[in-house]
Amino acid sequence: GQQVMQIPQYQHVQEGEDFTTYCNSSTTLSNIQWYKQRPGGHPVFLIQLVKSGEVKKQKRLTFQFGEAKKNSSLHITATQTTDVGTYFCAGPGSGGYQKVTFGTGTKLQVIP
Amino acid sequence: DAGVTQSPTHLIKTRGQQVTLRCSPKSGHDTVSWYQQALGQGPQFIFQYYEEEERQRGNFPDRFSGHQFPNYSSELNVNALLLGDSALYLCASRPRFRGAWLDEQFFGPGTRLTVL
Numbered sequence: 001g002q003q004v005m006q007i008p009q010y011q012h013v014q015e016g017e018d019f020t021t022y023c024n025s026s027t028t029l030s031n032i033q034w035y036k037q038r039p040g041g042h043p044v045f046l047i048q049l050v051k052s053g054e055v056k057k058q059k060r061l062t063f064q065f066g067e068a069k070k071n072s073s074l075h076i077t078a079t080q081t082t083d084v085g086t087y088f089c090a091g092p093g094s095g096g097y098q099k100v101t102f103g104t105g106t107k108l109q110v111i112p
Numbered sequence: 113d114a115g116v117t118q119s120p121t122h123l124i125k126t127r128g129q130q131v132t133l134r135c136s137p138k139s140g141h142d143t144v145s146w147y148q149q150a151l152g153q154g155p156q157f158i159f160q161y162y163e164e165e166e167r168q169r170g171n172f173p174d175r176f177s178g179h180q181f182p183n184y185s186s187e188l189n190v191n192a193l194l195l196g197d198s199a200l201y202l203c204a205s206r207p208r209f210r211g212a213w214l215d216e217q218f219f220g221p222g223t224r225l226t227v228l
Contacts, residue, residue, distance in 0.1 A: 001171075033216070042202060042219040043155065088154050098168040100145070100217070102154035 023089035137205030
């Protein structure tokens, strides 16, 4: 079945350093979404990418969708303690667009 | 405008019991999905409801069943609970799927189920 892997699994950074998480799907995705889940919280939608090679920015966050639409990345510039949480990518699962497959997640810890 | 609400917040059950979890979608949303999130894992899609019918289902056994009411609220039922069913159960709502790709989903706070 479809698999969506993220690396790294964990990342500890010093506040002010940059952070990148990578998402890789075993199948081509029509689109990809990114979510953030704070400790003890629920996933919160960040952004959706649709086009091959698309790049979108939200303040210090930069999202990219690969040319082959099988991978994506999230880059955070100058991390802050408010960036702490687990970042998940998600895409339509095999068997139907409604079956969302979440990635394995990258847990970010920011050291003040 | 209330977001997605879920009840109860926490629940403790024993093996073999049955449980019902409830979800009210965000105002204006008619599609509800349920996810299971084990500790340290990503959410796993259980099923999705709209127009009071199950439309898509993930790889979960028949012990997991659901229902959607005319007011779009939804229930998740799990029978014959196993220890492995211990997880955070998340409900997410969105407007009806209209295009060739997903729309933003709004998640509720979840119900933490512990099976002893």
